Amino acid sequence: MSSPALDLGAARQAARTRARVPRATGLQRLISPIVLLLLWQAASSSGLLPERLIAAPVKIAGTAVDLTADGTLPNAIGVSLQRVVEGFVIGAVAAVVLALAAGLSRVGENAIDPPMQMLRALPFYGLIPLFILWFGIGETPKVALVALGVAFPLYLNTYAGIRGVDGGLIEAGRTLRLGRTALIRHVILPGALPQTLVGLRQSLGVAWLALIVAEQVNADAGLGYMINDAREFMRTDVIVVGLVVYSALGLITDAVVRLIERRALAWRRAFQPA
Amino acid sequence: MATRLPTRVAPEHTARIRGLSRAFGDRTVLDRLDLDIERGEFVALLGRSGSGKSTLLRALAGLDRDTTGELAVDGTVAVAFQEPRLLPWKRVIDNVALGLPPGGRERARDALREVGLTARADAWPLTLSGGEAQRASLARALVREPGLLLLDEPFSALDALTRITMHRLVLDLWDHHARDTSVLLVTHDVDEALLLADRVLVLGEGRIAHESRIEAERPRRITDLTALRDRLLGELGVEEGTR
Ligand SMILES: Nc1ncnc2c1ncn2[C@@H]1O[C@H](COP(=O)(O)OP(=O)(O)OP(=O)(O)O)[C@@H](O)[C@H]1O
Ligand SMILES: [Mg+2]
Numbered sequence: 167m168s169s170p171a172l173d174l175g176a177a178r179q180a181a182r183t184r185a186r187v188p189r190a191t192g193l194q195r196l197i198s199p200i201v202l203l204l205l206w207q208a209a210s211s212s213g214l215l216p217e218r219l220i221a222a223p224v225k226i227a228g229t230a231v232d233l234t235a236d237g238t239l240p241n242a243i244g245v246s247l248q249r250v251v252e253g254f255v256i257g258a259v260a261a262v263v264l265a266l267a268a269g270l271s272r273v274g275e276n277a278i279d280p281p282m283q284m285l286r287a288l289p290f291y292g293l294i295p296l297f298i299l300w301f302g303i304g305e306t307p308k309v310a311l312v313a314l315g316v317a318f319p320l321y322l323n324t325y326a327g328i329r330g331v332d333g334g335l336i337e338a339g340r341t342l343r344l345g346r347t348a349l350i351r352h353v354i355l356p357g358a359l360p361q362t363l364v365g366l367r368q369s370l371g372v373a374w375l376a377l378i379v380a381e382q383v384n385a386d387a388g389l390g391y392m393i394n395d396a397r398e399f400m401r402t403d404v405i406v407v408g409l410v411v412y413s414a415l416g417l418i419t420d421a422v423v424r425l426i427e428r429r430a431l432a433w434r435r436a437f438q439p440a
Numbered sequence: 441m442a443t444r445l446p447t448r449v450a451p452e453h454t455a456r457i458r459g460l461s462r463a464f465g466d467r468t469v470l471d472r473l474d475l476d477i478e479r480g481e482f483v484a485l486l487g488r489s490g491s492g493k494s495t496l497l498r499a500l501a502g503l504d505r506d507t508t509g510e511l512a513v514d515g516t517v518a519v520a521f522q523e524p525r526l527l528p529w530k531r532v533i534d535n536v537a538l539g540l541p542p543g544g545r546e547r548a549r550d551a552l553r554e555v556g557l558t559a560r561a562d563a564w565p566l567t568l569s570g571g572e573a574q575r576a577s578l579a580r581a582l583v584r585e586p587g588l589l590l591l592d593e594p595f596s597a598l599d600a601l602t603r604i605t606m607h608r609l610v611l612d613l614w615d616h617h618a619r620d621t622s623v624l625l626v627t628h629d630v631d632e633a634l635l636l637a638d639r640v641l642v643l644g645e646g647r648i649a650h651e652s653r654i655e656a657e658r659p660r661r662i663t664d665l666t667a668l669r670d671r672l673l674g675e676l677g678v679e680e681g682t683r
Pocket of ligand 1: 628
């Protein structure tokens with residue numbers, strides 16, 4: 167787990183390294199992916215790469231258009247997105263509530279943190295058989311798996327963030343006669359925010375992964391179902407479309423968190439060389 | 441825990457301490473210490489490193505619950521620490537206004553003007569220079585119109601030039617506030633104490649081991665105070681001429 171300070175150091179380091187290498191223009195950076203795509207297409211067209219292993223890029227693109235046009239893809243995305251959103255909200259709310267309780271009170275810490283620290287070691291994909299026994303094979307086990315995957319990184323980071331708030335600042339808050347509520351609101355929560363956002367980013371990554379795993383096991387709708395169904399008919403083109411959509415969704419959520427970070431941690435940007 | 445009873449402070453005093461003790465484990469740092477601070481008085485507290493200056497200041501600030509003895513302060517206490525301790529996620533003006541009743545922003549602006557930081561009111565604290573941050577911290581303490589202003593080596597991290605400016609600023613502010621505010625300045629710098637204070641205390645063996653009044657008019661020149669300077673250095677265990 168990275169601390170905000172380390173993160174910052176890494177960011178600074180990255181900014182410096184980046185600055186030293188002459189920046190490639192957007193166009194230059196596109197060259198090698200395009201060449202790779204062309205090679206792939208050539209291999210497919212020449213029969214070197216059979217379609218039962220992987221379809222040609224042009225065919226995949228065509229399939230993506232077809233799946234979008236007939237509503238299959240938007241439908242599948244909708245179903246999967248709903249699972250992630252529901253699981254994320256449940257997991258995130260639980261994580262933040264638990265982290266606040268554990269971070270802000272001794273009693274909460276003793277009651278909540280030990281079991282959480284023990285459970286974090288659990289390989290939670292291994293819980294799928296139990297989840298199926300408990301929740302059947304409907305939406306519940308998938309949402310539950312996402313929620314669980316989200317909850318741990320977010321809890322651990324939020325809790326560590328709260329506990330890591332500079333004691334000097336808390337003392338300063340006390341000398342300003344801030345009450346407990348004001349102290350939490352103005353000092354502790356903002357102080358914990360950088361680490362919490364690290365946790366948010368981790369937990370969103372886990373959320374998509376948990377969804378993919380859950381949808382592979384069993385599903386009658388959604389992206390995972392689309393992919394599994396395609397496998398039975400050896401439709402590698404559909405499988406690749408599904409994978410591309412998964413990664414696009416992952417990238418979009420990551421961009422959203424970055425945006426939140428940029429806005430919420432504007433005070434920290436002062437640190438980083440432009 | 442030390443009792444805090446404002447009623448027991450005589451009207452001419454801001455703070456009254458009787459028999460204040462503080463131990464960490466079996467190490468006694470403050471040992472039945474007595475101290476009165478007069479209303480509007482500027483007191484400098486000297487002492488070797490580890491003699492308990494910060495411990496005494498923290499007790500006065502109400503940050504230490506594990507002291508024994510009697511401690512009473514009349515009026516609000518405000519603190520400026522050695523590090524400015526500004527909340528990095530609040531702009532300078534919001535740091536100064538933090539904890540003030542509604543309408544505090546106007547007063548915060550006035551306080552920033554007093555310390556010459558109007559131009560940096562909307563800056564993030566991390567973009568301030570060391571001296572600017574220290575002035576912001578001072579504004580944050582002053583805006584509370586404290587009866588007792590505690591300064592724990594707030595200038596020690598500053599360069600010599602900035603330190604001189606800060607000395608002037610503190611004296612000006614103290615003057616400006618009609619000297620209603622008592623100041624307790626912790627410092628390890630004998631010259632700083634001599635230039636600023638009405639009374640200089642030396643902490644040793646857990647008590648006030650020595651005190652001197654300085655009647656000289658301000659602004660003072662250190663060359664006029666060499667006799668006292670040598671005596672204080674002696675109290676601090678520094679041989680004459682070694683400094
Ligand atoms: N929380 C603590 N736990 C244990 N010992 C402490 C604690 N705080 C202070 N002490 C000890 O008490 C003694 C006095 O500390 P204090 O910070 O008051 O010294 P000081 O006079 O301010 O020194 P300096 O000039 O170096 O700042 C030191 O020996 C210190 O190690
Ligand atoms: Mg100290």
